[in-house]
Amino acid sequence: xxxxxxxxxxxxxxxxxxxxxxxxxxxxxxxxxxxxxxxxxxxxxxxxxxxxxxxxxxxxxxxxxxxxxxxxxxxxxxxxxxxxxxxxxxxxxxxxxxxxxxxxxxxxxxxxxxxxxxxxxxxxxxxxxxxxxxxxxxxxxxxxxxxxxxxxxxxxxxxxxxxxxxxxxxxxxxxxxxxxxxxxxxxxxxxxxxxxxxxxxxxxxxxxxxxxxxxxxxxxxxxxxxxxxxxxxxxxxxxxxxxxxxxxxxxxxxxxxxxxxxxxxxxxxxxxxxxxxxxxxxxxxxxxxxxxxxxxxxxxxxxxxxxxxxxxxxxxxxxxxxxxxxxxxxxxxxxxxxxxxxxxxxxxxxxxxxxxxxxxxxxxxxxxxxxxxxxxxxxxxxxxxxxxxxxxxxxxxxxxxxxxxxxxxxxxxxxxxxxxxxxxxxxxxxx
Numbered sequence: 001x002x003x004x005x006x007x008x009x010x011x012x013x014x015x016x017x018x019x020x021x022x023x024x025x026x027x028x029x030x031x032x033x034x035x036x037x038x039x040x041x042x043x044x045x046x047x048x049x050x051x052x053x054x055x056x057x058x059x060x061x062x063x064x065x066x067x068x069x070x071x072x073x074x075x076x077x078x079x080x081x082x083x084x085x086x087x088x089x090x091x092x093x094x095x096x097x098x099x100x101x102x103x104x105x106x107x108x109x110x111x112x113x114x115x116x117x118x119x120x121x122x123x124x125x126x127x128x129x130x131x132x133x134x135x136x137x138x139x140x141x142x143x144x145x146x147x148x149x150x151x152x153x154x155x156x157x158x159x160x161x162x163x164x165x166x167x168x169x170x171x172x173x174x175x176x177x178x179x180x181x182x183x184x185x186x187x188x189x190x191x192x193x194x195x196x197x198x199x200x201x202x203x204x205x206x207x208x209x210x211x212x213x214x215x216x217x218x219x220x221x222x223x224x225x226x227x228x229x230x231x232x233x234x235x236x237x238x239x240x241x242x243x244x245x246x247x248x249x250x251x252x253x254x255x256x257x258x259x260x261x262x263x264x265x266x267x268x269x270x271x272x273x274x275x276x277x278x279x280x281x282x283x284x285x286x287x288x289x290x291x292x293x294x295x296x297x298x299x300x301x302x303x304x305x306x307x308x309x310x311x312x313x314x315x316x317x318x319x320x321x322x323x324x325x326x327x328x329x330x331x332x333x334x335x336x337x338x339x340x341x342x343x344x345x346x347x348x349x350x351x352x353x354x355x356x357x358x359x360x361x362x363x364x365x366x367x368x369x370x371x372x373x374x375x376x377x378x379x380x381x382x383x384x385x386x387x388x389x390x391x392x393x394x395x396x397x398x399x400x401x402x403x404x405x406x407x408x409x410x411x412x413x414x415x416x417x418x419x420x421x422x423x424x425x426x427x428x429x430x431x
Contacts, residue, residue: 001308003084006233009050009097009176010266012255013043015223026224029231033250034280035288037326038067042294043279043335045254048266048398052339053098053253053297054106058421060301060318062339068413069343072385073105078314080111080301084167087310094154095171096146110169114154132423135150143180143190145173148229163221174226177201177256179218182225193218200264207259209270216258225271235297238260243284247307249300260377268340270350270359271378275338281325283307291324294354296336337400351397358393369393 017024018034019041041086046056051071052063058064062286066074073079081091083380093110100106100115107113113398146154152174158168181189200207201213207215237243256262257273266274279295281289281303305312306320323330334375340348346362357378359368369390 001045002165002242003089003167003304004237004246004248004307005080005167006230006248006250007054007169008250008252008278009171009173010254010256011175011226011252011278012273013252013276014273015220016278017281019278022222023223026220026289027227029234030228030250030278030280033230033234033248033282034270037248037280037288038286038321039249039288039290040279040281040295040321041292042354043251043277044296044338045252045275045277046124046296046336048254048269049337050097050253051104051106054100055124056317057251057253057297057300058106060314060316062298062299062317062337062402064339065317067343070413071099071104071343072413073097073108074412075105075108079106079109081167081169082306083109083305083310083312083314084308085109085111085299087308088165089167090162090164092158092166092168093170094151094168096151096173097171097176103199107135112158114158131406143173143178145176146224148172148174148424152229152233153234155233159236159240159242169237171230172221172226175219175252175256179215179222181218181219191244196243197264199202204259204262204264207264215280216265216389219258245284246306247284248280248282249304250278250282251297252277253297253302268348268356270338270340270348270373275350275352281321283325286325288327291321292354293324293325293330293332294334294336294339294352295321299332318371333400335396335400337397339401347400349397351400353393353394356389356393358390358397360394362395411422 004045004058011017015023015029017031018039022033045053047053047063051067055063055067055073056173059077061077066077066240068074081093085091091110092112093107094114107115150171155168155170177195180193186362196211197214236248254266255274256266259274261269261271263269277297296318299321300318301319302316302318306322335351335353338350338352341363344363348361348363350357350359355371355373357370357372367383368381369386370378371382
């Protein structure tokens with residue numbers, strides 16, 4: 001059985017029709033895929049930004065256990081790519097997010113890696129020539145990452161004549177800022193999109209309601225564009241007759257804010273717009289269904305290993321979701337822990353159950369408790385009014401969140417980044 005792990009950067013669950021009826025026209029291909037798959041309606045990321053979220057997705061451990069504060073992935077626990085490679089799979093990675101490159105350790109276990117945006121092999125050119133070409137290339141490109149169409153082209157090439165059982169991970173970047181309209185002249189849209197997105201990220205309080213609506217409109221266009229090319233990928237898998245022997249996992253790493261809580265993009269917060277993510281798993285031999293139990297991205301690896309009948313003795317924070325998939329009663333956690341600051345000594349952490357969310361920020365001293373059934377927008381802080389609930393959740397949170405040691409903060413290794421990687425990180429708002 002093959003494994004295709006499809007990840008989307010910054011895709012909110014509530015911008016997909018399966019999660020939000022008013023967006024049914026926005027994501028018809030994803031919604032059709034969801035109907036024949038297991039849909040986890042309440043899945044959550046363990047970090048509101050890319051490297052922390054992927055650390056948990058790849059290793060089934062909490063981010064501050066498997067990453068250094070600099071974002072580098074430790075080699076103390078195996079990734080899903082390493083596990084499957086060691087079990088005879090050809091492992092492939094296709095993406096264009098510099099935070100997930102070999103500089104940060106996220107390509108570990110991948111035998112074939114396509115992780116840049118250039119039409120040439122950067123390592124094959126003298127460094128000065130490569131950097132000079134990249135500056136020109138950046139000016140003429142519409143975005144600082146591979147488009148969904150370009151990503152698909154690389155996927156199709158890798159899977160064209162594949163024989164060996166494969167694990168292929170891909171990351172689509174289109175829904176990551178800066179958002180750009182697909183209507184009109186692309187270079188004007190590029191300039192407008194970058195300018196307004198940077199303004200929103202740096203000075204969110206200065207964004208007018210009209211500008212906010214414009215940002216949301218462009219984000220929707222990016223979601224629709226992504227959906228179109230997801231449909232192309234699915235048709236390719238049908239033509240190649242790969243659907244009958246491939247497990248497909250579809251998820252995002254985190255969402256983006258549109259000023260619901262005073263910010264845009266995905267800064268260090270733990271509100272629903274950032275940590276509620278889509279999670280869809282299609283197994284060719286399992287009927288589709290919806291699951292409402294709260295689950296986390298740390299549960300993906302043990303679920304895949306269970307589906308593939310790969311037995312192991314690795315220490316994992318996640319649990320197999322197969323009982324939920326089979327419609328059985330799950331004896332799992334019943335909560336999800338998320339961490340907004342796995343790179344700091346003082347924690348900014350949260351716990352989310354089916355009804356409640358508790359957020360504790362040791363950096364500011366702020367504590368928040370929300371009843372998500374009555375207050376899904378997280379507007380009314382009940383921490384002082386619901387002391388018993390707050391104390392109970394605090395104990396569970398502290399028992400399940402591993403804290404980073406001060407010594408590790410001060411001795412963390414730094415990634416080696418050339419000027420081009422830094423420029424791409426800056427274009428994506430990371431620097």
